[in-house]
Amino acid sequence: MTINYWLVKTEEDVYPIDKLKSDKETLWDGVRNYQARNYLKQMKKGDIVFIYHSNCKEPGIVGLGEISKEAIPDPLQFVASSDYYDPKSTKESPRWFSPTIKYKKTIPNISLETLRQYSWMKDSPLTRTGNRLSVLSLTERQGLEIIKSS
DNA sequence: GCCAACGTTGGC
DNA sequence: GCCAACGTTGGC
Numbered sequence: 001m002t003i004n005y006w007l008v009k010t011e012e013d014v015y016p017i018d019k020l021k022s023d024k025e026t027l028w029d030g031v032r033n034y035q036a037r038n039y040l041k042q043m044k045k046g047d048i049v050f051i052y053h054s055n056c057k058e059p060g061i062v063g064l065g066e067i068s069k070e071a072i073p074d075p076l077q078f079v080a081s082s083d084y085y086d087p088k089s090t091k092e093s094p095r096w097f098s099p100t101i102k103y104k105k106t107i108p109n110i111s112l113e114t115l116r117q118y119s120w121m122k123d124s125p126l127t128r129t130g131n132r133l134s135v136l137s138l139t140e141r142q143g144l145e146i147i148k149s150s
Numbered sequence: 151g152c153c154a155a156c157g158t159t160g161g162c
Numbered sequence: 163g164c165c166a167a168c169g170t171t172g173g174c
Contacts, residue, residue, distance in 0.1 A: 132155070155170100155172100160168100162173105
């Protein structure tokens, strides 16, 4: 089985890596973007997920996680009072999905600024200006290089 | 807090 | 199905 490498963004003041650490694992819910959704559905048990803090002082990769459960329909899409409620989604044909991510470890912040300097990150959407995708696929090379420099 | 980038919505 | 208007993300 091939391991895939992914990166998920989370806002430091909404769901920081420390919270994932104390939770041990979490359902990665609330993603409402089709491309990101497609990636979430492709995640297989055992895949490596890099945790990225966005919207903060020093945006960058701050930890590692692993897929412990493959995607199920995101329960929040059916909760009318939720910010993530989607009235157009049905239980028969759910629109949004969430895998479960397990905490592995925290690493010293590899900042966006640093990542931009690596030639092997050049073709990743992460380092492109204006990129807003919150779930990204990484190549094996990128995954291994990040682990190496962590 | 500003603003560039870009996804989504809705009128036609 | 085009595209303008609008809303959101996220770096700075």
